Amino acid sequence: xxxxxxxxxxxxxxxxxxxxxxPVGMALLxxxxxGIWILRGERSATAVLTTEFYTSAASYxxxxxxxxxxxxxxxxxxxxxxxxxDAAYAWVGRFRGGLASASVLGSAAFSAVSGSSVATxxxxxxxxxxxxxxxxxxxxxxxxxxxxxxxxxxxxPPSTGFVVYGILTEESIGQLFMxxxxxxxxxxxxxxxxxxxxxxxxPSAGPKGEVVGLTERLRALWGAVPLVSVIxxxxxxxxxxxxxxxxxxxxxxxxxxxxxxxxxxxxxxxxVEVCLETVRTTAMLxxxxxxxxxxxxxxxxxxxxxxxxxxxxxxxLGAMGSLIVILIAYILLGTFMDALSMLVxxxxxxxxxILSFGFDPIWFGVILVIVIETGMITPPVGINVFVVxxxxxxxxxxxxxxxxxxxxxxMIICLVLIIxxxxxxxxxxxxxxx
Numbered sequence: 001x002x003x004x005x006x007x008x009x010x011x012x013x014x015x016x017x018x019x020x021x022x023p024v025g026m027a028l029l030x031x032x033x034x035g036i037w038i039l040r041g042e043r044s045a046t047a048v049l050t051t052e053f054y055t056s057a058a059s060y061x062x063x064x065x066x067x068x069x070x071x072x073x074x075x076x077x078x079x080x081x082x083x084x085x086d087a088a089y090a091w092v093g094r095f096r097g098g099l100a101s102a103s104v105l106g107s108a109a110f111s112a113v114s115g116s117s118v119a120t121x122x123x124x125x126x127x128x129x130x131x132x133x134x135x136x137x138x139x140x141x142x143x144x145x146x147x148x149x150x151x152x153x154x155x156x157p158p159s160t161g162f163v164v165y166g167i168l169t170e171e172s173i174g175q176l177f178m179x180x181x182x183x184x185x186x187x188x189x190x191x192x193x194x195x196x197x198x199x200x201x202x203p204s205a206g207p208k209g210e211v212v213g214l215t216e217r218l219r220a221l222w223g224a225v226p227l228v229s230v231i232x233x234x235x236x237x238x239x240x241x242x243x244x245x246x247x248x249x250x251x252x253x254x255x256x257x258x259x260x261x262x263x264x265x266x267x268x269x270x271x272v273e274v275c276l277e278t279v280r281t282t283a284m285l286x287x288x289x290x291x292x293x294x295x296x297x298x299x300x301x302x303x304x305x306x307x308x309x310x311x312x313x314x315x316x317l318g319a320m321g322s323l324i325v326i327l328i329a330y331i332l333l334g335t336f337m338d339a340l341s342m343l344v345x346x347x348x349x350x351x352x353x354i355l356s357f358g359f360d361p362i363w364f365g366v367i368l369v370i371v372i373e374t375g376m377i378t379p380p381v382g383i384n385v386f387v388v389x390x391x392x393x394x395x396x397x398x399x400x401x402x403x404x405x406x407x408x409x410x411m412i413i414c415l416v417l418i419i420x421x422x423x424x425x426x427x428x429x430x431x432x433x434x
Contacts, residue, residue, distance in 0.1 A: 072116055073278055077274055112231040128142070148411075334378050
């Protein structure tokens with residue numbers, strides 16, 4: 001059996017393990033370790049396993065994971081996210097579809113401190129969906145705007161997707177964070193335009209909310225100051241070169257904790273629960289990163305990425321045609337795989353191919369994250385859809401999927417724009433790192 005067939009068999013075995021409900025990180029680790037053992041022997045496999053465990057555990061860059069997770073968990077527990085939503089509603093709620101737009105704006109702001117799509121959808125959804133029901137919004141628009149808005153957590157920095165992508169590809173996490181800013185704002189605006197179009201076609205889907213006076217709007221804006229200040233200091237500090245992403249994560253987590261204590265919004269019991277949840281999430285992510293690293297080495301030994309690159313080249317599609325084929329494959333994978341699994345499983349294969357075609361790896365990181373975001377609202381998996389279903393159990397699943405369809409189209413439009421105009425993603429990082 002050739003090395004390529006061994007590599008392909010390893011991938012098949014990995015999917016079988018995942019189908020048997022083996023945790024993603026362990027499935028990656030087992031497939032990679034056994035594959036290296038077959039190709040290079042027991043000593044080499046053991047050496048790779050030992051090295052990757054130590055390297056990942058001792059990685060300075062990986063510190064951003066527990067710090068950003070801690071920051072997002074504190075914000076969820078303390079209710080700071082409601083302040084963001086109330087401020088957004090005070091300013092745009094009086095317009096048709098304003099509550100849905102406020103949900104998107106709140107999601108975008110919360111994404112800048114959570115880095116998690118699921119956390120964003122849960123946190124904003126718990127506040128927004130009951131309010132939209134109270135104002136007689138259609139179930140599809142209410143659930144769709146929250147599910148789609150939650151995907152911004154994977155694009156707007158700090159993004160777990162960018163952290164994992166940067167670690168696995170050894171690209172600058174700081175540049176990836178900066179590259180996600182303009183695409184994140186573009187996608188947010190496209191979501192709001194989508195809401196405007198939906199409510200223009202069907203005015204009853206998003207009735208106008210009550211008019212809020214300037215004093216009340218300013219008071220609501222003041223309630224969002226804690227999180228807004230954390231966003232400005234952490235993300236702005238990275239852009240200004242005042243500190244690294246790891247330092248920004250530490251400062252952001254520290255500021256959120258200080259605000260929570262000063263405002264007496266966090267009890268000792270809640271703090272213990274937040275810490276335990278952060279440890280659980282961090283351990284899961286570390287295992288996935290370690291497993292993906294071992295799998296990546298196995299893929300390199302097997303030659304599967306090189307064979308795929310040669311195969312794509314032989315089709316005569318050119319660099320852009322090959323990229324489109326890869327992106328279509330990602331969209332199809334997104335119909336039955338969750339975002340993080342798709343990222344760590346495919347990167348060892350697709351990243352070398354992208355480099356061979358001469359594409360900018362930072363730009364591809366943004367493209368990849370947006371494609372993965374579409375999977376979060378694509379049936380049959382659509383993890384954000386199921387998250388929203390858990391919050392609003394009275395809304396049928398089919399209604400939620402129907403509600404997210406216009407937002408899915410908006411994400412494809414965003415993807416096309418960034419492919420056609422790469423500077424949307426590259427302008428800020430290139431201006432910072434000349």
